[in-house]
Structure formats: C-alpha cells, structure tokens
Amino acid sequence: MRVLISTYGTRGDVQPFIALAKALKAHGHAVALCTPTGFRATVERHGVPYAHMDNAVLELTEAVLRAPTRAEQRRLFKGFGAIVRAGLEDEWRAAQELEPDVLVYHSKALGSHHIAEKLGAAELLAMPLPLTPTREFPVPMLPAFRLGGWLNALSYKLIPLANAVWAGATNDFRVKSLGLAPLSRFADPLKKVDGSAVPALYGFSEQLLPRPADWPPHVQVTGCWFLDEADSWTPPAELRAFLEAGPPPVYVGFGSMGGAHADARAATVLKAVALTGERAVVATGWGGLKADALPRHVFRLDAAPHDWLFPRMSAVVHHGGAGSTMAGLRAGKPTVICPFLGDQPFWGHVVLRAGVGPRPVPQKSLTAERLAEAIRAAHSPSVRALAEAMGERIRAEDGAARAVQLIEQEHSRWSHRRHAAT
Template sequence: MNATASTPAPAETATHRKKSDRMRVLLVAYGSRGDIEPMLALAARLQESGAEVRMCAPPDFAGPAEDAGVPLTPIGRPVREMVRGAVTGTAPMPAQGLPERAARLVATTYEAVATAARGCDVMVATGLFPAAAGARSVAEELGIPYVFVACFPTYLPSPHHAPLARPGHPLPPQASDNRALWDLDAENLNALFGTGLNAHRATVGLPPVDDFRDYVLTSRPWLAADPALGPWKEPADLDVVQTGAWLRPGGRPLPAGLQAFLDAGTPPVYVGFGSIPVRDAQGVARAAVEAVRAQGHRVLLSGGWAELAPVDDQDDCFRVGEADHHTLFPRVAAVVHHGGAGTTTTAALAGTPQVVVPQMADQPYWAARVAELGIGAAHDGADPTRETLSAALATALDPRTRARAKAVAGLVRTDGATAAAQLLLGTAG
C-alpha cells in the first residue's frame, strides 16, 4: 500500500521489540550527503519526542552529526574519494572487483553497527545496499526491528519503472517488461553482493540469505520522498510506506557575505552540485557563469564537492560554502543543481524554478520529474556547455515555469520526518 502520514504503519519486525522508557534509535546511512541529511532530519524529530538517537555513517559527516547532537560511529574510510572516482572516472572501479569491495563494506559496516547498536530498540538504514545488508545482520542478531528507507521511488522494485543499471550488468537493450528486469536485477545483486554477505554471515554464525535484495529491503520498505514530486504508484509488489521527504528544519541565517551579495542586486541564479563531484569542475563553472550571464542574471556558485569557483573577478559572481537552502532558495531566480532528492525537494518547496544536470544514481529520475511537473528543465547529460545550459535556463526562467513552480510548492509536504518519527515511536495510528 501507499501509506502516508495520515495512515501510518509500524516498522516491520521479525523479532520482539524491547521495552524501555526512552526509545533508542540507531540510524545507518552509507552514501553521500543526500543519504545523511534525511537521517539527520529524522533524528531531529525523534529527539524532540525524547528519543535517544545514534548514527553510523562515513567519517566525512562527523561535523554535521555533531552539529545535530547525534553521536556518530564512523563506517570505514571517507566516502568522498569513492564518489569522486565513480563520477569523474579518476578512480576506475571495474565490475570484476565490485563483489570484493562490497564484501569489505558489509564487514566494515557490521563492525561499526555492532558497536553502536548495543542497547538500541530499532534500526533505520539507507544508502548503499552492502552497507545496509551488514547493518541488518546486526539487527537480526540483536533481535531488534529493522527498517530500510529509500529516498526515491526507483530504488524500489515496481512494475511501473525499471531498476538502475548495475556495474558490469547493463539492462538488456529494448527491454520493456519491468517485472522481468527487476527479476534480473535480483539475480545481479545476488551475484554482485550476495556471496560476500553470506561469507561474512558464516563468520558470525548467521545462516545464508537466499535473496540479497529482499533481505535488504524487507517486504515493507519506507519511501522518504514527497508524494507530489516522487509518487509511489500502485499496484506494486512491495508494501511501501511513503512518509514524505525527510527535511531538516530550515530558517538558519545566511552568512554575512552571502546576505550582502543578495541584498546588492537582483536575485541571482544558484549553481551547485552538493556532495557530487563533476568531471571538469572548471569547465562546468565557466559554462554555468557564461550561461547565467547570457540570461541577464547574477551568479551564485556553491563550491561543494565539485569545488566550483568563479572564473573571473567580476562582482556579479559570488562563491558560497555552507548555506541553509531553505533560507536561500526563495531568494534566487533559479536553482541549477545535480538532482539530488533533497535539493530537488527544497527548491520545489521554495517555489523556485530548477535546472537539473544529473550526474548519477537517482538524479536522472529527479531531472525527469522536474521537467514532467513543469517546474524547471532537465539538462540532457552530465556535462553542460554554455549553449545547452543557457537553453535550459531559458525554460526555467520563463514566467510560466515560475508560476507553475509556485503552484507546485503548495503541494509539497514538510511533515515527512515527523510522520516517520511517529511510526518509529508508535505514537500514530
């Protein structure tokens, strides 16, 4: 079913749940910042309700976790270079080595989670499948409920969309039967990750898993995506609980320099790729600056993991580091970004037109949704030029697109993290 905040459902459990006066929740997220931020949003809502929250995540995110008051147990080494290699090709990851790397991630995550999960009542996991598999093994051993959450619909099997292509296992050309493709995906995941998971489970005295994907997802995964932006379609094979997107509370003040830049002229166009590197940062920055200027706007560059920087010293371009998107996006003319779930949702909530330049994973999905909804434009491909980006911006900056973006903003919910916290705490339904 497609449950929302008004029709909550409890977390799936294969075992008993311990009783305690104060619920202790462990959040496990292995991926980029787009995987971490929703968990911190959930953490904030859980803490408001009196729960104790811990997190396991890559060490890159120790700072954001500390700022949120969430103790972090790091999983392995920093993830930034892995993401950079996957996007830029600077650190090739051949498919033939993927099972070995996945097996190491299972073991590394298991070790971190086994330490952090002591005394916890429930576990919520997201991000890369091998890490989630290692986490669920710990939950299984401890006999505590485990929930897997996806931040975009196409991460979950459905007859309405095809799976993501797996490294070394491309989808058959011209294939149109989505259920057959998802059956093939299950086989691919068993081949890529199942053997390593079962080898590790044998070392800790757990029985083998027959279907890797089913083990990670469970029959009742959660979907932390806004129903207007990323709807879950029925009928479907999984009993998906769609809570709405998990957004951190906004309203934090902007840095003084950024505030002064915004106040000094007309709304700029924001360009940023979050925690996603790009293949040619200098070329992307130049294309973006020139395209935005060609549309008659000032430019606001966000450095991020792409390390975007101004291409000259003209005062119509400003570079910003960290800034609260909830505060910033209502003040810009358009948002040019990579298409992460959080950035897409926050721009939509602000009623600000978007141009999505997708790089990987869920980003093509969000680019397509932005175009389908009429709230912006989907750039064709990951490498923008002045001409291609200027054309996309012309669509986004059209008054009709802005009007549509304002209309859709009224449909975007902000209670997803609250709904998820209520489900975990058992205070709803």
C-alpha cells in the same frame, strides 16, 4: 523504543537521517545515528547521539567521485570490498551498544538487514528514492524513464544483482560475526529470511512523485525529511550584499559530483549565465565547479544551507540528487537538473513530468547554449507558477513526523508478534 539509524554516502545521504533522528528523539525515543566520522560534528551539533563508522567509507566515496577517468574510478572501486566489510562491523558494534528494538537504514548500510535478523528486531528500509517494484516507472538507477509497464517492473531485478557484488562480504559477516547461515548471492535485500517483505519508508514528496497504485501497504511515502539549518547559519556579509544589490539570482551547484573537469564545467556555467543575462550564485561544493576570477554578476559560494539560500534564488540548477531536488521545490523554485549518474536522471525526468523544470541537461552533453536555454525555460511564467504551487504543498508536509508515526506502528506490530510467539 530504541532506534539505530545507519547510513553512509555523501551529505545528501546523511542529512535526511539526522532530521529523522531528531524527530524520533523529540518523540521521546532513544536513538543513535551510525554514519562516517566525517559527519560526526554535524550529527552532534543537532543533538543526535552518534555511533561510530570509519571515515574510510566517505573518503573513498569522495575519491571515486573526483576521479578524472572511468579507469581510475574502477581502480579505486576495488578497494570498496574491504571497507564495506569493516563498515559492517561498525554497524554491529553500534547495535551491540544501543541494543535497538528497531533498525532504520539506507540501502547502502548493508549490515542492518542482517543485524535485525540476528537480534530479532524490527527493521525498516528508509530511502529518499523508491526501490520497490512498480509498473509506473523503472528502478531509478536506469537512465531510461519510459520502458512500459512490465519492463518497468522487471527493471527492479537489478537490485539483487547489484547487491550480489557485496555478497561475499555480507555472507562473511553473517557467518563469522553474527553466527547466521549464508544467503544466496542473489538474495533479495527487500525480503526477510522468512520470505516476508521489509517495510519501506520513502522520504520524498508525493507532490512531486505520487505513490504508485501497485505498491503494497508495507511501502509508504512519508514526505521529505528536511534538516533545517537556516536559523543557526550566519551568511557571509559579502553574500548578503550581493543578494541585496540586484534581483534574485540563479543558483548553480553540483554538490559532491564531478571533481574532474571542474574548470571546464565552471567555464560552461559562466558562459551560460552570461548568455541569459541573469545574476548567479555558483556553489563550489566538493569541487564540481572550480571558479576563480568571476564577473560582478556572479558570486562564488563554498556552501550554504539550502533552506536559507534557495528561497532567495530565482531558480536552482544542480545535479539532481534527491535532497537538492526536494529542497529546491520546497522553496518553490523552478529546477534545472544536469545529471551525472545514479538516480539523478530519474529525478530530472520526474521534474520535467511535473512541469516544474525543463528537460534535464546531462553532464555529458552540457554546453553553455543548452544550459542557457534550460535556464530561460525555467523562468517561464508557467513553470514558475507550477513550482511555486508545489512549494506551498511541500511546505505543508511534515515528512519526519509521519515517518516517526510509521516507525512506531511497525514497532508496535513487531512487539505484538514477539509476545504472541512467546
């Protein structure tokens, strides 16, 4: 089986797919991962064959996330069209080189769905968050979590509307590069041209978000695709000394989010930590926190593998990306989510509903007092017990192996249909 995996975005959009590619390779399959060149070294360090995608996609994503104003974000966003179109060509070149029988892709990799049609190959949407309609919760990009059954299901109509933004680029790609007929601007990306559904694999844990009862059989939740890096990472001596000098600290980091207002945000975090009396590790990430002069009870860290760092923390505070959320809970740690945008408020509500963290504290209303209150709530015995129990259950899963099994089954069905047609 030859599998082309395509994804782009921030680190959290890429790491799970490296783990999935490693699992496929370990099972004897030929695999390549098409993602921006900024991640090439990481991909190849894990022994996964790399397929080129221009780094402009990643660079513009970073620029948009760091933009100080919404107006600046909108200005930068206007450049996405040409970059998306170039990325479609990168996906196509990768497919021509590998000649895959299966394409596995994040929804941001807009070319793979159309390339699968061109090649007559099997395809699977692969995501760390759910996009299949259900009455149980709304589409994760909506800030509201409780709309009611029929409104929850209706909210998923936003997906074709969002894809309509790129319809010009994808139709140009279909016609000029693939020789396919154009699609309706509002074509459902979860459907093939024959009307059948695209199979979906969701790489999150049912321990946190149970699979909805109204999902069809072609939609499966596999468990998380964790990329373990602890064994190959050497922590700075200063970090080890800090951890050994006192009780487990609180982790605070906002990953790739919020380069704007980083100084003010760091001041808020430091004041909140002081109010709780906790020790803390503050991760600067892409610039979401900018902290220079720190008190002795706070350690500044550029970055560290979550699977090494989080088990050594007492609680984790972050933006609420799917990867960070699952990594914190895998470590059995109470989770405080301070969401910026996208699916982050969704995971904040899911964590609250599961009892493994307090109510999320949105960035727009983040104050030292509110964050301190949330950190105190996260340390309550009931929340800690639930988080520890969930961590044990998540650690018992092997999401990547389950995903490989389902990809193999889809390939087998595709092969059978192909042979039957001939």
